[in-house]
Amino acid sequence: MTNPMLAAALAIIAQGGRALICEPDGKAPITRFLPNGVLNATNNPELASRWWRHEPDGNVAxxxxxxxxxxxxxxxxxDGNGWPAFNRLKAAGLLPAPLFVNGTPSGGIHAGYVGTNQACGSLRKHKLDFKAAGGYILVPPSVVEGRPYTLISERPHARNQLNWSAVRQFLDPPKPRDYSSGVSNRRSTGVSNGIPGLAAWLAGKTKPGRNQALFWAACRAVENGATEQELHELYRSMQLGNGFDERQAARTVVDAFRITNRRSA
Structure with a gap:
């Protein structure tokens, strides 16, 4: 009978990937087989078979x-979980349908997308990690602390990529250069929602990414007390046209108002 861990490794190799053998019930690569960790991952079925012949209980990555x-x-x-950030990304349209979703032992997930040469990344305060070039993940049926990784869903014909840069900009954006002046103006003039500074930042935004920029700015304005009607001042500061019209902009700020208020409820 084929070892299920080896079978998973051979499936990875058949998909064009590279497999690793990790410690039984653990996440670290077994150093006697992979002295340089992920750099020694293999696409050679015979080598993978030898690994699991010597360590049949090794996890597969x-x-x-x-x-x-x-x-x-x-x-x-x-100390927290990544589900709130995941749901914010989904509501903002930044999470396309994944090729697969695996459940992890902690109660989280691994969502897979078409592979790229993007670097790995982490948003620690949001409890999200991005595993891409140079990284690795454990896959089913690996077990950690007695709990297995499981397959939740597959979409083998999906061809979506995840833009990690857009995810980072949305969840942990750099402070807009003019926003600090908006805050200062708010303190001196009594304006409470920061819209002038945000509008100044948005004024120079052009495609691509301006819809995401508008959504982000509208969310920040709502967090500072802006009403739905006041949000429309934001997109009037933008360069509309070229496939981005007033109706689309209006939908974006309405979505931001609804989503941000739901989060704070």
Whole structure:
């Protein structure tokens, strides 16, 4: 009977990926087989077979990034979890349908996308990690602390990529250069919603990414007390046209108002 861990490793290799053998019930690569960790991941079925012949209980992992998959890791930890950030990204349209979703032992997920050469990344305060070039993840049926990784869903014909840069900009954006002046104006003039500074930042935004920029700015304005009617001042500061019209902009600020108020309820 074929070892299920080896079978998973051979499936990774058949998909064009590279497999690793990790410690039984653990996440670290077994150093006697992989002295350089993920750099020694293999696409050789015979080598993988030898690994599991010597260590049949070893967990199985896959090197992430091209030519395999990029993976969004939603963590669940004692000090918080990544589900609120995941739901914000989904509501903003920044999470396309993944090729697969695996459940992790902590109660989180690994969501897989078409592999790229993007670098790995982490948003620690949001409990999200991005595994791409140079990274690896454990896959089913690996077990950590007695709990297995599981397959939740597959969409083998999906061809979506995840833009990690857009995710980072949305969840943890750099402070807009003019926003600080908006805050200062708010303190001196009594304007409470920061719209002047945000509008100044938005004024120079052109495609691509201006819809995401508008959504982000509208969310920040709502958090500072802006009404739905006041939000329309934001998109009037933008360069409309070229496929981005007033109706689309209006829908974006309405979505931002609804989503931000739901989060704070």
């Amino acid at each position: 896959a090197a992430t990034g091209h030519p395999w998959y990029d993976v969004l890791d939603v963590d669940v930890k004692p």
